[in-house]
Amino acid sequence: MEKYFYKTSFQSPIVDYFLENLENYIWTSGSRKTQWEVLNVDQNLIFLDPFLAEIHEDFKGQLNFFKFPPNSNYIWHRDGINQFNINLILKKQNSVTIFERLNEDYISEDFHRALRPITLLDYDPRYWYLFNAQINHTIFNLSTEVRYLITYNVLKSSNIDYSTALDKIKKINKKI
Ligand SMILES: [Fe+2]
Secondary structure: OOOOEEEEEEEOOOHHHHHHOHHHOOEEOOOOOOOEEEOOOOHHHHHHOHHHHHHHHHHOOEEEEEEEOOOEEEEEEOOOOEEEEEEEEOOOOOEEEEEEOOHHHOOHHHOOOOOOOEEEEOOOOOEEEEEOOOOOEEEEEOOOOOEEEEEEEEEHHHOOOHHHHHHHHHHHHHHO
16 A cells, blocks of 8 residues: 555654653644644754655655644545655554545445545554655544644655655665
């Protein structure tokens, strides 16, 4: 299912920085009013994470920090401006991320219009995942705690497609 997401072998050393500063962040609904996010995340953190530092030379993305309230669903969508993201969650909790499977990945006769073919992304905390933001997806935070997401966002306007990013990240995975 690598066309939906890809788990890297890299755990991020900047997780602890976010955990230690959790109480200090100021949350806003963001410029596009679609989610809770921290504005002005320190972009120098990219260079404290060896994996992000390496990909940043090519991808030139932006580091962001999002939160999802307890018992909430972020509705089905494709990202408006992001081509792909590199994501991680801080800790294990009862939350799921679900992609809608692409036409070629299911047998249409098995479905009808009230059924949606899906595939699950069950994040392992602290590991970076490449995330295909242009495939329809939704998030359920079924936990009674806030769910936090560190996300490195690469814009559609960067003209780097998901499969190019996947190839590059797989090579880095092998190298280290
Ligand atoms: Fe999204």
